[in-house]
Amino acid sequence: MSEESSESRATAATVDDDEVPDGADTDAERDEDGDAAGSEEPLENAPDLAARAEEYDADLAAAVADVESRLEDAESELETKAERIADLEDALARSKAEFKNYKKRAKRREAEIRERATEDFVGRIVSVRDNLVRALDQDEDVDIRPGVESTVEEFDRILAEENVSEIAPAPGSDVDPTRHEVLMRVDADQPEGAVAEVYRPGYEMAGTVLREAQVTVSEGPADGDDGAES
Numbered sequence: 001m002s003e004e005s006s007e008s009r010a011t012a013a014t015v016d017d018d019e020v021p022d023g024a025d026t027d028a029e030r031d032e033d034g035d036a037a038g039s040e041e042p043l044e045n046a047p048d049l050a051a052r053a054e055e056y057d058a059d060l061a062a063a064v065a066d067v068e069s070r071l072e073d074a075e076s077e078l079e080t081k082a083e084r085i086a087d088l089e090d091a092l093a094r095s096k097a098e099f100k101n102y103k104k105r106a107k108r109r110e111a112e113i114r115e116r117a118t119e120d121f122v123g124r125i126v127s128v129r130d131n132l133v134r135a136l137d138q139d140e141d142v143d144i145r146p147g148v149e150s151t152v153e154e155f156d157r158i159l160a161e162e163n164v165s166e167i168a169p170a171p172g173s174d175v176d177p178t179r180h181e182v183l184m185r186v187d188a189d190q191p192e193g194a195v196a197e198v199y200r201p202g203y204e205m206a207g208t209v210l211r212e213a214q215v216t217v218s219e220g221p222a223d224g225d226d227g228a229e230s
Helices: 002-018 027-032 037-136 145-161
Strands: 164-167 180-186 195-200 202-205 208-211 213-218
Touching: 037 145, 145 164, 164 208, 180 195
Parallel strands: 180 213
Antiparallel strands: 164 202, 195 213, 202 208
16 A cells, blocks of 8 residues: 555656646746736837937947047147147247337437437537637627627527526516425515515426526515604
């Protein structure tokens, strides 16, 4: 009986392994039919996902290529701007050097003009000295006044040619602190605070005061005697 039982159990095991009751689904069938229906959609959509992945990768590649292209353009533009900056810096350096040289030339030219102007002025003024020397060489009994007056006229003419004019305010005129130097205050017939007398004339050239005129200023008329008339 034990042998039959062993055979029966073996047969049952064989039946369990090889035979499947009607209506039962195997794991494979569940995968393909019944319960596997839920997995059919991902399998059907698998090509779409792959295509979308491939498309996504292509877009990414295109984006990377676009970024690289823009980066190359930016680097090229940066290089161009760097070259432009270098050119401008060189031009600025040249301009500074040229301006510096120009200032030196202008200063040298100004000095030359001033020197020539001085030479011209001295060349004309020495003739005034010659006239004064000739006047002094006259005999003692000779009246040299006409010669001196003529020399002064010549000297004034030269000053006028240089746009130099005399500052000699008339008595009674207002004091100008920019053109007059007050030496003292004196009793005078002029109104108080007005110019009483010119002690030494001044000179101005083209509106610029070369030397102030030295003047005295009136304090007003002196007080008279207070005594009554008899």
